[in-house]
Amino acid sequence: MFKKNVVASFLLILVMLLAACTEGTNVDGPSKKTEGSSDSDGGDKGALIIGFEADATTLMANHDVNYTTDTLIRNIYDPLIDREGKTGDFVPVLAEEWKNIDEKTWYLKLKEGVKFHNGADFNAESVKYSIDYILNEENGSFYRSRWANVSEVVVLSDYEVEIHTSVPFPSLIQRIAEDLLIMEPGYVEEVGIEKASREPVGTGAYTFVEWSRDNHLKLKAFEGYWQGKPQINEIEFRIIPEFSARMSAFMSGEIHMFKNIPVDSVEQFDSDEVKQVSSSRINYLALSNLVDGPLKDVKVRQAINYAIDADELLETVLNGYGTRITGPLSKINADYAETKDYGYDPDLAVQLIKEAGYSPEEISLTLDTPSGRYPMDSHIAQAIASQLQSIGLNVKVQVNEWGQHLEKIQKRETGDMYILGWGPAFDGQSTIENLFTQNAPYSSFYHEDIEKEIMEVNQLFNQDERHAGYAKIQEKLVEQAAWVPLWQQADLYAVSKSLNFSPRVDEKMNVFEMSWN
Incomplete structure (x- = not known):
């Protein structure tokens, strides 16, 4: 017979050995900051630097079903519908309202007066283009299987669309909120998918500056953003795959924030630097x-x-x-x-x-x-x-x-x-x-x-x-x-005392919602 307490003791010893070999918890690793150090208090509060665990695979919207890609590019592109950060309830973004006409037809009324980063107008054609990109098998979008029941997007007017489905699709609004980001058709057609995947254009709060793959993504505030100019002017998502390296960078003041504090290292942070959801x-x-x-x-x-x-x-x-x-x-x-x-x-x-x-x-x-x-x-x-x-x-x-x-x-x-x-x-x-x-x-x-x-x-x-x-x-x-x-x-997030940030239940890091204290 197996004895649970014997296995549990063996497991605990194993975990302790593993933890001892983890850089983030090694005695030679970063120590807890001392009062008055110049680390994560934000420096000149210029660029917000976020330590991130992995890079995006592409900066093209509607292509890769991947949390890391999605989190980064949602600062560049806007959705039609989003979720409220604490409750997960649907909230309007580029779509002002939506309704179910019948079991195979959905209607959306779009926001007017929104501009893309290149000055082009957001309208119904850009919604149709973004959905059609997913549906086109040649594009190889990993979202395609989630949208396979969509048969057609019909432009009713500049700011009205209907989405027709081949079978009843009651969860279409979930798909719109969780998947769909709006691309600028003219830009993608002009420069091609390859360049648009490296240098994106959206309607989001931040515009593209520079992408060094597996190193960093740099963005700057879009002054013409339809919800108002962001309070933080510049962002750098710095790619730091290892827990221990992200922790060291935070402790030394190189970054202002990172997600997934190692659970065996929480006590090394000041209590007001740790946010949990x-x-x-x-x-x-x-x-x-x-x-x-x-x-x-x-x-x-x-x-x-x-x-x-x-x-x-x-x-x-x-x-x-x-x-x-x-x-x-x-x-x-x-x-x-x-x-x-x-x-x-x-x-x-x-x-x-x-x-x-x-x-x-x-x-x-x-x-x-x-x-x-x-x-x-x-x-x-x-x-x-x-x-x-x-x-x-x-x-x-x-x-x-x-x-x-x-x-x-x-x-x-x-x-x-x-x-x-x-x-x-x-x-x-x-x-x-x-x-x-x-x-x-x-x-x-x-x-x-x-x-x-x-x-x-x-x-x-x-x-x-x-x-x-x-x-x-x-x-x-x-x-x-x-x-x-x-x-x-x-x-578990490590957050600089100089940064105002509230974790979301959906894990998104929408910098437009953040500000310096």
Whole structure:
């Protein structure tokens, strides 16, 4: 029989050893600032410098489904609809109003008098162009699968559009708010997609200055911005992949802000430099049945769920910074339904593996993880590997640079398992359709009957029926052990005392909302 306290003690020792090897917590690393140091008080309060974990893959709007890309370019482009930073409720931006005409038709009235950075007018043609860019298969947009049900965008007038869909598409407003940014058609057509991807033009609060790939992105305030000139004149997103390096840069005053403070380093910061919010992002261990291997067997996937003590990981590796989830959605999600918790039962895990026709020692698995993208991500991966090894499985951890990690997932080139987060995650469809259907870019799981059910529920306009449908799907995904659900992420920001910044539940860093104190 396996004893939980023995495994937990072993896991704790492992985590302590890992932490001791982490630059950010090494005794030779950065020390807590002393009073009066000239560090993160903002210097001359000229350029706001944000330490960021990874670079954008492109500066083209509507192309890459990637948090790092999206966060940077949302300072250049505006959406039609956004979410309120604390509640996640929809708020108008370039669209003043919207309504559902019928189950396949949506109407949007647009804001007048808005200018792009190059002086061109924002209008209905730019909305049509931006959506058509997603729909055009030749452009290779990773958003395309999320918009596949849109059949046509009709320009009614300079500031009115209709969006027609091939099937009922009740979640179109979610797609508009979470995906769509507005490009300037004339500029893209004039310079071409390649240049527009490097030197973008939008209607946003900041205009492009310079992009040194994997080093920095520099922007300046757009004086003609329709909501008024931004209070911060210049921005530099400085790309610093390692936690420890971002922390050092903050402590020495080189940057004013960074996200994802290492949870074992929070006490090194002054209390008024740390800001926390429960993110809409969920973290999980994907158990891929899209690649060949033993995880195609549901009993092996269920066994892995029983063999991983997620509560122990949350407590020992993340120091409790997170909220445990047991299914594919968190409680902040409008379509959340309570699901079974597998719990920790390594003996049952071994039994299921044997029922699947294996002995644990016969199974060798690869676990892909990024390093520095999510809180303690590579540490979590190593701790998971330790838990699985304790029942006899052979697990190799593969650490990837963030861009490489995403590319491997998109190309189905990961190992059997991988660490990933997903957000913002406010509604069921945006998570379930994108992560549990065969052709979605970041999916790790496919089941023919479940996919059919997903597509049927997606078309339900009746909210009670829709919610009930997603509840059944969540239950089936848990039964099929499509993932090992881990937790709803707690976002920890280090913020200069000179900067006025309130974290958003959707993790966006819209600098127009910030100011110097």
